Amino acid sequence: MQLSKKIKFIDENETDLLKRLIDFLKIQSISTDKSFSEDCKNAANWLVRELKFVGFEAKAHKTAGHPIVLASAGAGHPHLLFYGHYDVQPTDPREEWKHDPFEPTIESGPNGNQVIARGASDDKGQLMTFINACRAIIQIDGELPCRISLIIEGEEETGSPSFEMFLESNKHLLQANYALVCDTGMWNSQTPAISTMLRGMLGEELTIKAANKDLHSGLYGGPAVNPIRELTRVISSLHDANGKVTIKDFYKGVTEVPNYIKKQWSQLNFSSNNFFSEIGLNVSAGEYPYSVLEQIWSRPTCEINGIWGGYIGNGFKTVIPSEANAKISFRLVGEQDPEEIRGQFRNHIRNNIHRDCKVKFFSKDGSKAISIPLDSPLIRAAQKALLDEWGTKPVFAGCGGSIPVVGSFKEILGLETLLVGFSLEDDRIHSPNEKYNLKSYQKGAKSWIRIISEIADYS
Amino acid sequence: MQLSKKIKFIDENETDLLKRLIDFLKIQSISTDKSFSEDCKNAANWLVRELKFVGFEAKAHKTAGHPIVLASAGAGHPHLLFYGHYDVQPTDPREEWKHDPFEPTIESGPNGNQVIARGASDDKGQLMTFINACRAIIQIDGELPCRISLIIEGEEETGSPSFEMFLESNKHLLQANYALVCDTGMWNSQTPAISTMLRGMLGEELTIKAANKDLHSGLYGGPAVNPIRELTRVISSLHDANGKVTIKDFYKGVTEVPNYIKKQWSQLNFSSNNFFSEIGLNVSAGEYPYSVLEQIWSRPTCEINGIWGGYIGNGFKTVIPSEANAKISFRLVGEQDPEEIRGQFRNHIRNNIHRDCKVKFFSKDGSKAISIPLDSPLIRAAQKALLDEWGTKPVFAGCGGSIPVVGSFKEILGLETLLVGFSLEDDRIHSPNEKYNLKSYQKGAKSWIRIISEIADYS
Numbered sequence: 001m002q003l004s005k006k007i008k009f010i011d012e013n014e015t016d017l018l019k020r021l022i023d024f025l026k027i028q029s030i031s032t033d034k035s036f037s038e039d040c041k042n043a044a045n046w047l048v049r050e051l052k053f054v055g056f057e058a059k060a061h062k063t064a065g066h067p068i069v070l071a072s073a074g075a076g077h078p079h080l081l082f083y084g085h086y087d088v089q090p091t092d093p094r095e096e097w098k099h100d101p102f103e104p105t106i107e108s109g110p111n112g113n114q115v116i117a118r119g120a121s122d123d124k125g126q127l128m129t130f131i132n133a134c135r136a137i138i139q140i141d142g143e144l145p146c147r148i149s150l151i152i153e154g155e156e157e158t159g160s161p162s163f164e165m166f167l168e169s170n171k172h173l174l175q176a177n178y179a180l181v182c183d184t185g186m187w188n189s190q191t192p193a194i195s196t197m198l199r200g201m202l203g204e205e206l207t208i209k210a211a212n213k214d215l216h217s218g219l220y221g222g223p224a225v226n227p228i229r230e231l232t233r234v235i236s237s238l239h240d241a242n243g244k245v246t247i248k249d250f251y252k253g254v255t256e257v258p259n260y261i262k263k264q265w266s267q268l269n270f271s272s273n274n275f276f277s278e279i280g281l282n283v284s285a286g287e288y289p290y291s292v293l294e295q296i297w298s299r300p301t302c303e304i305n306g307i308w309g310g311y312i313g314n315g316f317k318t319v320i321p322s323e324a325n326a327k328i329s330f331r332l333v334g335e336q337d338p339e340e341i342r343g344q345f346r347n348h349i350r351n352n353i354h355r356d357c358k359v360k361f362f363s364k365d366g367s368k369a370i371s372i373p374l375d376s377p378l379i380r381a382a383q384k385a386l387l388d389e390w391g392t393k394p395v396f397a398g399c400g401g402s403i404p405v406v407g408s409f410k411e412i413l414g415l416e417t418l419l420v421g422f423s424l425e426d427d428r429i430h431s432p433n434e435k436y437n438l439k440s441y442q443k444g445a446k447s448w449i450r451i452i453s454e455i456a457d458y459s
Numbered sequence: 460m461q462l463s464k465k466i467k468f469i470d471e472n473e474t475d476l477l478k479r480l481i482d483f484l485k486i487q488s489i490s491t492d493k494s495f496s497e498d499c500k501n502a503a504n505w506l507v508r509e510l511k512f513v514g515f516e517a518k519a520h521k522t523a524g525h526p527i528v529l530a531s532a533g534a535g536h537p538h539l540l541f542y543g544h545y546d547v548q549p550t551d552p553r554e555e556w557k558h559d560p561f562e563p564t565i566e567s568g569p570n571g572n573q574v575i576a577r578g579a580s581d582d583k584g585q586l587m588t589f590i591n592a593c594r595a596i597i598q599i600d601g602e603l604p605c606r607i608s609l610i611i612e613g614e615e616e617t618g619s620p621s622f623e624m625f626l627e628s629n630k631h632l633l634q635a636n637y638a639l640v641c642d643t644g645m646w647n648s649q650t651p652a653i654s655t656m657l658r659g660m661l662g663e664e665l666t667i668k669a670a671n672k673d674l675h676s677g678l679y680g681g682p683a684v685n686p687i688r689e690l691t692r693v694i695s696s697l698h699d700a701n702g703k704v705t706i707k708d709f710y711k712g713v714t715e716v717p718n719y720i721k722k723q724w725s726q727l728n729f730s731s732n733n734f735f736s737e738i739g740l741n742v743s744a745g746e747y748p749y750s751v752l753e754q755i756w757s758r759p760t761c762e763i764n765g766i767w768g769g770y771i772g773n774g775f776k777t778v779i780p781s782e783a784n785a786k787i788s789f790r791l792v793g794e795q796d797p798e799e800i801r802g803q804f805r806n807h808i809r810n811n812i813h814r815d816c817k818v819k820f821f822s823k824d825g826s827k828a829i830s831i832p833l834d835s836p837l838i839r840a841a842q843k844a845l846l847d848e849w850g851t852k853p854v855f856a857g858c859g860g861s862i863p864v865v866g867s868f869k870e871i872l873g874l875e876t877l878l879v880g881f882s883l884e885d886d887r888i889h890s891p892n893e894k895y896n897l898k899s900y901q902k903g904a905k906s907w908i909r910i911i912s913e914i915a916d917y918s
Contacts, residue, residue: 032774089776096672158774185678199677203775212739216889217762218658218860221790222754223734225744228763228785229698232691239688243681275682280671281815285684295681303676304687305778310765311786316618316662316823318788319764326687327770329777331680356740364775401677401777430675430778 002140003453009136010445014438017135018106018115020050021128021441024086025104025117031066031087032158040066040154043086047071047152054131055138056150061170063162066154070173073134074144078455081149081176081415083405084127084183085156088119089430096432106438111189111424114435121427125436126182127152129422129444136449145456149176153405156183159203159365160404167412178378178455179409182444184399184421187268189437192386192447193397194379195419196372197297200332201402202341203364206349207325208234208357215320225354227324228309234352235326238302242288245302245330248344253335257298261396265293268395278426297398301331329364331400338366367404370417378418381458385450386420389443394420420451461599462912468595469904473897476594477565477574479509480587480900483545484563484576490525490546491617499525499613502545506530506611513590514597515609520629522621525613529632532593533603537636537914540608540874542864543586544615544642547578548889555891565897570648570883573894580886584895585641586611588881588903595908604915608635615642618824619863626871637837637914638868641903643880646727646854648896651845651906653838654878655831656756656857657865659791661800662823665808666784667693669816674779684813686783687768693811694785697761701747704761704789706807712794716757720855724752727854756857760790788823790859797825826866829876837877840917844909845879848902853879879910 010017029043030036044060044067051058051071058071066087091101099105104117115125130150137144151174153163167174187193210227211220240246257265272292276282286295295301309324311317330345332338346361353359372379374396386394399419409415422440423429469476488502489495503519503526510517510530517530525546550560558564563576574584589609596603610633612622626633646652669686670679699705716724731751735741745754754760768783770776789804791797805820812818831838833855845853858878868874881899882888 032772032776034773090770090772092770092772093673157776201677201777203777205775210740215738216860217760217764217788218660218790218858219755220738221760221762221859222745222758223731223743223751224738224740226762228766229694232694232763232766235688235691236695272682276815279674279679279683281669281683283815284682285813285815286681292682296678299681301676301680303680303685303777303779304691304769305676305776306769306771306780307687307691307783308767308771310763312765312767312784316664316786316788317764318660318662318762320762321765324766325771327775329676329775331677354744356742356744399677400680401675425678428672429678430776431673 003449006136006140006449007446009139010132010442014442017132018438018441021115021125022104024124024128025115025119026102028102029087029119029154030090031155032090037066040087044069044154047086050131051150054135061166063166065162068154068162068166069152070149070170072147072149074147076146078177079147079149079175080178080180080452080455081151081174082130082180084130084150084152085123085154086127086152087154087157088122088124089157091118093432098433109435109437111437111439113438115438116433116435118434120434120436121423122429122434123156123183125441126421126423126444129441130180130182130448132445133448133452136445137452145453149174161365163405164408164412167408171413174413176413176415179415179417181403181406181417181419182421183403184419185423185425187395187397189424190390191392192390192394192420194382194386194394195399196374196396197398198370198406199300199400199402200336200338200367200369201404202330202332202338202366204342204345205325205327205362205364207323207360208353209323209360210357211320211322214322217318217320220320224320225356226320227357228321230353230357231307231309231324231326234349235304237352243286245300247341247348250300250341250344253337254300255334257294264396296400298333300333300336302328304328331402333369336369338368342366365404367402367407370406372417376416377458378416378455381454382418382420382451385454386447389447389450420447422447462908465595465599465908466905468598469591469901473901476591477897477900480574480584481563483583483587484574484578485561487561488546488578488613489549490614491549496525499546503528503613506545509590510609513594520625522625524621527613527621527625528611529608529629531606531608533606535605538606538608538634539637539639539911539914540610540633540635541589541639543589543609543611544582544613545586545611546613546616547581547583548616550577552891557892568894568896570896570898572897574897575892575894577893579893579895580882581888581893582615582642584900585880585882585903588900589639589641589907591904592907592911595904596911604912608633622864623867623871626867630872633872635872635874638874638876640862640865640876640878641880642862643858643878644882644884646856648883649849650851651849651853651879652856653841653845653853654858655833655838655855656792657829657862658859659795659797659826659828660861661789661791661797661825662786663801663804664784664786664821664823666782666819667812667816668782668819670779670781673781676777676779679779683779684815685779686816687780689812689816690766690768690783690785693808694763696811702745704759706800707803709759709800709803712796713759714793716753723855755859757792759792759795761787763787792828793830795828797827801825826861826863829865829869831875835875836917837875837914840913841877841879841910844913845906848906848909879906881906
């Protein structure tokens with residue numbers, strides 16, 4: 001048992017491990033924008049080189065979109081399949097970044113030093129904690145205690161369009177026992193968390209079309225239907241005054257959280273004051289009468305993520321545009337069915353717009369919510385490992401965001417997933433000045449060393 | 460009384476008058492694009508030469524923007540001040556023009572020959588009808604029957620930023636009795652029109668700010684107020700189900716159109732079917748229960764001209780943005796007060812948004828509606844002159860768009876304005892292949908000869 005040596009390896013190699021992360025963060029692997037396709041390929045190839053250096057067999061596999069990196073090392077039961085993603089969100093609004101988002105910068109923050117860059121937390125830093133754990137194990141023990149595979153995609157931020165097909169056609173390589181994912185957060189900077197409830201996701205984009213050309217509002221204003229006005233009206237009809245979503249059958253399959261979990265959550269000393277003050281707000285705008293934690297972890301939502309139409313440049317142009325657009329997403333819980341809700345959403349819009357308007361819808365993939373059983377050996381192993389590393393029992397948390405791959409692992413490979421991650425609430429993922437704490441980076445790797453060891457011992 | 464000789468002069472010199480218009484149309488005086496500044500100066504200088512040739516004293520005056528041409532000739536009461544503009548709209552989309560927009564081309568159309576070029580109708584052709592009328596009078600009579608001044612600006616298409624200041628500082632040169640404007644249309648190709656009701660305008664831009672940064676909708680969706688949702692809600696609250704504007708006191712000062720005018724309008728054979736089918740629509744979305752013509756000419760409106768917020772690029776980004784924006788404009792009628800409505804609008808928004816949101820407003824200039832008294836000597840003179848020239852009584856028309864100079868003439872110079880113009884609905888102003896009918900060009904000049912003569916006799 002050389003556990004302490006492996007833990008020490010992480011400390012002794014801190015500078016080298018950070019340098020590797022910084023190299024990785026410099027690659028502009030924005031998956032949603034085609035002009036960065038080459039950068040995505042570079043990120044995949046960087047990972048292949050890095051994993052080979054650690055001791056894995058690794059290869060970047062072509063897909064219809066960005067490559068998927070597959071790597072394996074070690075032998076013996078159980079076979080663990082780790083998932084991460086190398087792609088990152090776009091950087092706009094760019095002017096709000098203090099530094100170039102792809103020139104990683106180390107600064108001190110409220111919890112020690114942190115690295116600031118797009119992808120620092122989501123998911124490059126998190127993904128590297130696992131690779132560094134494997135690096136330490138192989139360096140000290142000469143080998144892994146069991147077979148470990150990694151699957152790292154480059155399209156997570158665009159809804160993983162190639163991922164499921166890839167799982168289907170590579171099932172033979174992926175016959176693992178458990179899946180591990182490092183793309184979630186801690187409860188707070190002292191308390192680790194295991195995410196056991198994940199909200200699902202449904203995305204819809206819509207365009208409302210009215211006149212066959214842009215119109216002068218002096219000559220046509222009044223009689224000519226204005227698609228922006230229609231769009232604002234139908235969007236505002238999606239919620240009632242209590243913050244409930246008004247789409248027909250939307251709450252079908254939504255179940256209340258069991259009392260013992262509610263009790264655990266209420267003992268978490270979650271401060272809604274802090275939650276709001278950190279983002280410059282004061283009060284909940286969410287669904288009445290649920291608590292903030294319930295609203296984030298266990299209640300479904302409908303959010304408008306983007307809206308545009310008409311003249312949006314400097315100055316004024318008194319135009320009635322020919323179309324208006326919005327991007328809308330839903331967070332789903334329990335047994336809510338994404339495709340049923342998509343259909344009801346479209347009916348809701350169609351039934352409520354002016355009859356001279358046409359609507360076009362563009363689907364984004366939908367995924368159901370996930371609940372992971374708390375009494376599995378996997379969860380128990382992680383619980384012990386995290387307690388050992390952090391000195392605090394991990395919280396069984398919900399997760400407001402969706403991690404669709406967890407559903408894919410279950411459906412396609414029959415795998416249960418362990419979700420452990422080390423991001424903090426103030427990591428500004430998807431926002432300007434995204435950061436990852438170096439403490440998360442170091443103790444994250446140590447946590448994975450312990451988790452791998454516990455699971456290998458347990459099984 | 461040599462009226463018939465002056466009328467004949469226009470016919471006998473048709474070729475020469477058209478050649479002069481074509482010369483003028485070749486100048487690329489696009490005011491909004493700085494790279495055409497020199498062309499704007501050339502257009503002003505061309506006018507100075509032309510007006511001097513006709514018999515005016517004329518000069519191009521410098522402004523902060525493009526020059527303003529001022530010209531005067533004649534003596535005696537009344538002093539008439541004619542307004543026009545030499546600047547034109549940009550030409551994009553250029554590929555939709557059949558010919559170079561600055562190589563005027565004569566083609567036959569549904570109402571005889573027409574000249575196709577940017578500015579043919581708006582406003583070079585219209586402006587030249589008045590200059591040609593003065594030319595004919597001076598050629599035949601040797602002098603004008605009264606004092607006539609022209610003020611011709613080069614920034615109408617960019618909101619006339621230099622115009623009011625110029626009026627203020629040149630009041631002494633502009634002490635006229637009436638203003639004349641040739642920038643409006645006929646009712647149809649046989650029926651002239653005098654525009655007596657012009658809607659006013661009020662512009663407001665607003666930004667709703669919520670969280671201090673963009674948020675991930677998975678981590679914050681639900682409790683964190685979404686400014687796009689707030690924006691859509693408050694915008695949709697600006698109209699009721701009948702298309703009435705719900706802002707407090709909005710209709711204060713709005714008067715019903717007198718019955719005899721309503722009767723005249725109902726006899727105009729206005730086809731709302733044609734109005735809608737031309738723009739790809741079918742039914743009115745305007746204020747119930749008013750007719751389409753009333754909605755455009757005599758009812759106030761609130762239009763959303765632009766909206767933007769959140770992620771509007773390709774793909775999807777599940778963001779809750781920190782702010783959302785809109786550009787909104789109001790068309791005003793009767794005695795509606797732009798500044799009172801601006802205040803009530805802002806109250807309406809402030810009173811209806813979530814208390815964690817802040818709103819910032821950006822004013823755009825407001826202008827009151829204009830109603831020209833139908834029983835003034837000016838209108839009666841024009842009515843008789845147009846009946847004599849066209850054989851049809853002119854229509855007292857409303858005008859949905861605003862012509863801010865009319866307000867400036869009233870406020871700064873205390874002048875009542877006569878709005879007579881000869882453009883047709885199919886002139887494609889501001890669009891590719893703009894044209895002006897040669898019949899409008901010739902009979903427009905003859906109309907002005909008669910109007911000037913009537914006003915001089917009357918007064």
